Structures are given as C-alpha cells and as structure tokens.
Amino acid sequence: MLKQLLFNTDKRCLYKFVYNLGVKGTLSFNRFQKRLKKGEFFPAFHFISVTDDCNLNCQGCWVMGKKKNNRLSAEQLDQIITETKAQGSYFFGILGGEPLLYKPLFDIFRKHADCYFQLFTNGTLLTPDVAEQLRQCGNVTPLISFEGDETVADVRRGGKNVYQRTRxxxxxxxxxxxxxxxxMSVCKSNIDLALSHDFIQSLIDRGVLYLWYYIFRPVGENASVELSLSKQEIEQLRSYMVDARTKYKIAIIDAYWDEDGNGLCPAASGLSHHINASGYxxxxxxIQFATDRVGDQPLADIYRSSLFLKELKTEIPRKTSGCILMEDPIWLVDYVEKHGAIDTSGRNNEAARLRAMPVVCSHGSGTPIPEKNWMYRFAKKRAFFGLGAYG
Known part of the structure; x- marks a missing residue:
C-alpha cells in the first residue's frame, strides 16, 4: 500500500496528502483535545453539504424529497472554511447532494490550498477532465460511493448503469x-459484496488506496428501513474489517468503533458536526435539526453558546454508544423539541417520520471486537482520522 502511495500518486497530491492531511490534521486534532481539556469546544473538522442538487435518487438519502433545493453561496462556504482555519483545523468533508454539481467548488479548493478536502461523490460526474482538475488542485481526495453490483447499484442509487459509471x-x-x-454504505442488499475477497482485491488492483465501510442509516424521503443491518450482520461486518486490516494492502476505514471495538458517535464526541446546504x-x-445557522454569529461563538449541541454531547452517551437516530428515534425527537430545534430536512416532516420509524440496530448494538492490527490501534488512539472522525 505504501509503495503504491509513493510511486503511483501524483507528487503534488502526495505532498498535500502527507502535509495538509497527515501533519496538519494530526496537529488540528491535538488542538481539539487541548480545547476539550480547557472546557472549550470547536469541532476537529466539519462536514459541509455544499448543495442539495443531485443527479441520482438514492435509498436512504437525507436530501431527497426537499420542497426546495438549496446551496451554499461561495461566500458562505469561504466563511466557514476561513473561520475553521482560524481555530487550527484544516480538514473538511465536502458533501451534497452531488458536490460536483456545485459550480464554485474548484475555486474554493484552489483558494484554500492550505487545507485538505475529502470529496464525497457518486462518481458519475468524475470525468477525466474533472480528475485532472483535482490533480492540479492536489489537496482533494475523492471518496467514490460504490453501492453494489450491476443490479444492486441501480436500485440503491436510483439511476442507470451506475455500476459501470462508478468503475x-x-x-x-x-x-x-x-x-x-x-x-460503501453496507446494508442487506450489498453486504455479501462488501464482505467478499474479490471486491476488495478488485479495488486494490485498480489503485484504490482506502476503503471506507459505513453502516446504512435509514433517513430521508425514501428511508428504506428494511435495508438496515441486524445485530448479527453488524458484528459480521466489524469482525470482517478487523481481519481484513491484517491481510489486505489497502487502508480500511470505519467511522464507528474505537481501538477496543467500543461504539462511538463522532457528533456526541464533538469530533465533527455537519453544516447543510442551507447553512444550518x-x-x-x-440528524436534521438545528438551532444555529452560519452567519448569525461567528462559528466559535455558536459552538461556545449552543446548548443544543453542548447537551447533545452529554445526553447521547447516556443512551447509547451507537446511533441515537436508529436506536431511539423518539428520544431524539423529544430532545430536539425540548431545545426548540427546527426541522432542517427541507421536508417539514422529520419529527413525525422519526416518531413512526421502528427501532433498528446500529454499531452500538454488537459485542465489542478489538482491533488486531497494532497500526490501527495506534491510529485510533492518536490520530484524528482514526477516531471515527469520518463518521
């Protein structure tokens, strides 16, 4: 894996990966930890959904069914990044919808050349020209969703020829x-593929450097709760990942477990928060509720004063180490109503949907399975990208 990274990666991209993500990312996580010790809080990094626009219609997608699609202005996005950098954090997850539909995207990447961006994309718009623009920027890693084989991918993604376009x-x-x-968002329809040798080896053969497994979470207009994994399947996924890390020449990332296999929630830990395309x-x-919006006051002031976000960090761990939306959706609705949080889903029915949603298993439901590989144990203790910060 290291050989492939060193010899097959564009040198500019390699430098930005090592310095912007590796060195500066680790320093930013250390700053985050120091803030917590002082009783202060600002996330180690942000997820930012730059647009609700998308060219697919996926099962379990949180932006589908909105009465109106929104998108951040270039000025809003620049403000978020600038204020976050002022706190010593330089890593951002860029989401949508489909972020490649967001016109100012590459201007932002170029303007903030001292940052590192993870681009969450369905891949259907990642043409050779787009790949070349990303290469020239150097500070972006595309994370391409791969949801199944020829049959499953089209159903999961709500499109045509998605499998071939993703490849x-x-x-x-x-x-x-x-x-x-x-x-891969692992669910009942693709778990066999996710846990197959041929799937991982095919990615290695194509030069993919890291594989990120996360658990399907039922949300949005087409929540598809029936795709949620059972406790047994979650344990099967966790066990497979732990073993795979000892034998495959590819980094295997998860968002949900610490080095001892205990569940964690990045939002409850404060590692990350999400800013949606409306700025909430x-x-x-x-979790599509909010009491605060970008631009109302500086981000540092929002995080300092928001009781909604502050109390979430103490209340969720009392309930679960997993996903509160999956394990206790009614409690979540009661919590957001207690704080007067508004529905930011764009559908105006999220509270009612959650009250009617059945409880399903999450990563907090299974028996802890500790890491076997010492490098992953070390990373999950010491590096921000190993502690579920991708989650």
Missing amino acids: QAIENATGAGLVTGVA IEPCPV
Whole structure:
C-alpha cells in the first residue's frame, strides 16, 4: 500500500496528502483535545453539504424529497472554511447532494490550498477532465460511493448503469494519480459484496488506496428501513474489517468503533458536526435539526453558546454508544423539541417520520471486537482520522 502511495500518486497530491492531511490534521486534532481539556469546544473538522442538487435518487438519502433545493453561496462556504482555519483545523468533508454539481467548488479548493478536502461523490460526474482538475488542485481526495453490483447499484442509487459509471470514475481518479478512496454504505442488499475477497482485491488492483465501510442509516424521503443491518450482520461486518486490516494492502476505514471495538458517535464526541446546504449547523448529516445557522454569529461563538449541541454531547452517551437516530428515534425527537430545534430536512416532516420509524440496530448494538492490527490501534488512539472522525 505504501509503495503504491509513493510511486503511483501524483507528487503534488502526495505532498498535500502527507502535509495538509497527515501533519496538519494530526496537529488540528491535538488542538481539539487541548480545547476539550480547557472546557472549550470547536469541532476537529466539519462536514459541509455544499448543495442539495443531485443527479441520482438514492435509498436512504437525507436530501431527497426537499420542497426546495438549496446551496451554499461561495461566500458562505469561504466563511466557514476561513473561520475553521482560524481555530487550527484544516480538514473538511465536502458533501451534497452531488458536490460536483456545485459550480464554485474548484475555486474554493484552489483558494484554500492550505487545507485538505475529502470529496464525497457518486462518481458519475468524475470525468477525466474533472480528475485532472483535482490533480492540479492536489489537496482533494475523492471518496467514490460504490453501492453494489450491476443490479444492486441501480436500485440503491436510483439511476442507470451506475455500476459501470462508478468503475469508470475509479479508473479516472487513479489514472490521474489521485489519492482515491471508495465508500460503501453496507446494508442487506450489498453486504455479501462488501464482505467478499474479490471486491476488495478488485479495488486494490485498480489503485484504490482506502476503503471506507459505513453502516446504512435509514433517513430521508425514501428511508428504506428494511435495508438496515441486524445485530448479527453488524458484528459480521466489524469482525470482517478487523481481519481484513491484517491481510489486505489497502487502508480500511470505519467511522464507528474505537481501538477496543467500543461504539462511538463522532457528533456526541464533538469530533465533527455537519453544516447543510442551507447553512444550518446539525449534529451530523442524518440528524436534521438545528438551532444555529452560519452567519448569525461567528462559528466559535455558536459552538461556545449552543446548548443544543453542548447537551447533545452529554445526553447521547447516556443512551447509547451507537446511533441515537436508529436506536431511539423518539428520544431524539423529544430532545430536539425540548431545545426548540427546527426541522432542517427541507421536508417539514422529520419529527413525525422519526416518531413512526421502528427501532433498528446500529454499531452500538454488537459485542465489542478489538482491533488486531497494532497500526490501527495506534491510529485510533492518536490520530484524528482514526477516531471515527469520518463518521
């Protein structure tokens, strides 16, 4: 894996990956920890959904069904990044919708060349020209969603020929020398593929450097609760990842477990929060409620004064180490109503949907399975990107 990173990655991309993400990312996490010890809070990094626009219609997507699609202005996005950098944090997850539909995107990447961005994309718009633009920026890693084989991918993503288009996107990205990742939202319809040797080996053969598994979370207009994993399947996924980390030449990322296999919630830990395309600051992308909005006051002041976000960090761990939306959706509705949080889903029915949603298992439901690989144990203790900060 290291050999592939060193010799197959564009040198500019390699430098930005090592310095902007590795060195500055670790320093930013250390600053985050120091703030917590002082009783202060500002996230280690932000997820930012730059637009609600998308060219697919996925099961379990949090932006589908909105009465009106929104998008951040370039000025708003620049403000978020600038204020976050002032706190010593330089890593950002860029989401949508489909972020490649956001016109100011590459201008932002170029303007903030001292940052590192993870671009969450369905891949269908990642053409050779787009890959070349990303190579020239150097400070972006595309994370390409891969949701199943020829049949499953079209159903999961609500499109046509998604499997082939995704494979082509991977080849475009690795061919340009980008630090390329693949993500899979593991659910009942794709778990067999997710846990197969052939799947991981095919990614390695194509030059993919990291694979990020995360658990399907039922949300949005087409929540598809029936796709949620059972406790047994979650334990099966966790066990497979722990073993895979000892034998495959690819980094395997998860968002949900610490080095001892205990569940964690990045929002409850304060590692990350989500800013949606309307500028609302949400605990995470799937908890679509907020009391605060970008621009109302500086971000540092918002995080200093928001009781909604502050109490969430103490209340959720009392309930679960997993996903509160999945394990106790009614409690979540009661909590947001207690704080007078508004529905930021754009559908105006999120509270009612959660009250009617059945309880499903999450990563906090299974038996802890400790890491076997010492490097992953070390990373999850000491590095921000190993502690579930991708979650």
